[in-house]
Amino acid sequence: MVIEKLPALLEEIRACRLCEEQLPLGPNPVLAAAESARLLIIGQAPGTKVHATGIPWDDPSGDRLRNWLSIDRGTFYDESQIAIIPMGFCYPGRGKGGDLPPRPECAATWHQRLLAQLPNLQLTLLVGQYAQRHYLPHWYGSITENVRHYRDVMPAGYFPLPHPSPRNTLWLRRRPWFEQEMVPELQQHVKKILKV
Numbered sequence: 001m002v003i004e005k006l007p008a009l010l011e012e013i014r015a016c017r018l019c020e021e022q023l024p025l026g027p028n029p030v031l032a033a034a035e036s037a038r039l040l041i042i043g044q045a046p047g048t049k050v051h052a053t054g055i056p057w058d059d060p061s062g063d064r065l066r067n068w069l070s071i072d073r074g075t076f077y078d079e080s081q082i083a084i085i086p087m088g089f090c091y092p093g094r095g096k097g098g099d100l101p102p103r104p105e106c107a108a109t110w111h112q113r114l115l116a117q118l119p120n121l122q123l124t125l126l127v128g129q130y131a132q133r134h135y136l137p138h139w140y141g142s143i144t145e146n147v148r149h150y151r152d153v154m155p156a157g158y159f160p161l162p163h164p165s166p167r168n169t170l171w172l173r174r175r176p177w178f179e180q181e182m183v184p185e186l187q188q189h190v191k192k193i194l195k196v
Contacts, residue, residue, distance in 0.1 A: 004113065004116070004117065005117075006033060006034070006035050006114075006117040006118075009110075009113060009114065009117060010031070010033065013029050013031065013089065013110055013114075014029050016029055016089070016106075016109075016110075018105045018109060019090075019103045019105050022092075022093075022103065023090050023091065023092065023093065023103075024091075024093040024094075025048070025051055025090075025091050025093075026090075027090050028046075028051050028054060028090055028091070029089035029090055029106075030046045030050055030051070030054055030055070030056050030086070030089055030090070031056065031083075031084055031085050031086065031089055031114075032056055032077070032079045032082075032083060032084045032085075033079060033083035033084070033085060033114060033117070033118060034079040034080045034083065035117060035118065035119065035120065036080045036081070036120055037079065037080065037081060037082055037083035037118055037120060037121065038081060038082075038120050038121060038122045038123075038193050038194065039081060039082045039083070039121070039122065039123055039124075039125070039190065039193050039194060040082075040083045040084075040085060040118065040121050040123070040124040040125065041057075041065075041082065041083070041084045041085070041124075041125045041127060042085055042086065042087065042124060042125065042126055042127065042131040042134075042135065043056075043057070043084070043086045043087070043127040043128060043131060043163070044086060044087055044088065044099075044101075044102050044127070044128045044130050044131070044163065045086050045087060045088035045089070045090065045091060045092050045099065045101075045102035045103070046086065046088075046089070046090065046091050047059055047061075047091065047099060048091060050091070051090070051091035055077075056084040056086070057076070057084065060165075060166050061163065061164045061165045061166070062076075062164075064164035064165075064166075065127070065161075065164040068161070068164065068179075068183050068186060068187075069186065069187065069190050070187040070190065070191070071190065071194070071196060075194065075196055081194050082194070083118055083121070085111065085114055086102065086106070087102040087106060087107050087130045087131055087134060088101075088102025088103045088104075088106045088107075088130075089106045089110070090103065090106075098167065101130060102130050107134055121157065122157070122193045123157055123158075123159055123189055123190075123193055124157055124158050124159070125158075125159050125160075125161055126146075126158055126159065126160045126161065127161045127162075127163055127164070128143070128161075128162070128163035129143055129146075129163075132146050132160050135158060136153055136158060136160065137153065137156060138152075138153075143160075143162055143171075144162075144171075144175065146160040147160050147161065147162055147178060147182065148177075150182060159186060159189065161186075162178065
């Protein structure tokens with residue numbers, strides 16, 4: 001039996017061309033991971049800015065997410081502590097209401113192999129509906145309900161979050177409990193896990 005190593009797997013993923021013909025800007029898999037990572041962030045898929053820079057969450061959504069976590073950019077991009085694995089590794093293109101959903105090939109082809117290489121994970125943030133639909137043991141009917149029931153899935157190591165996109169500002173404004181109650185609890189967990 002061949003034992004897979006994470007650096008070789010990451011190299012293989014970054015060379016992936018599985019759905020090249022469906023990607024309007026071409027393939028540019030964006031992810032970050034190290035075996036020592038204790039926190040995993042599973043989001044949707046890179047937007048155009050992240051596609052261009054190759055840096056995950058390098059946009060206003062990332063700024064808001066870092067604010068929720070109460071960590072600086074240096075900590076956020078420290079692969080030895082935080083792994084970032086989106087549901088789709090490449091920019092999927094634009095649809096009527098925003099970016100298209102993540103390409104399904106990524107999670108189906110790569111996630112299980114990646115997670116097997118991350119033995120030190122203590123918490124996985126499921127950011128947005130695609131990550132939650134894929135990983136939550138139970139779908140509560142909406143993002144709002146998934147997020148509201150975060151304590152139910154924490155024993156499984158998950159913490160569901162809404163997407164931090166500026167497009168979700170109205171969602172946040174209508175649900176002040178998220179930033180007043182959940183974000184401080186999230187920050188406590190992150191602080192303990194990362195020792196920041």
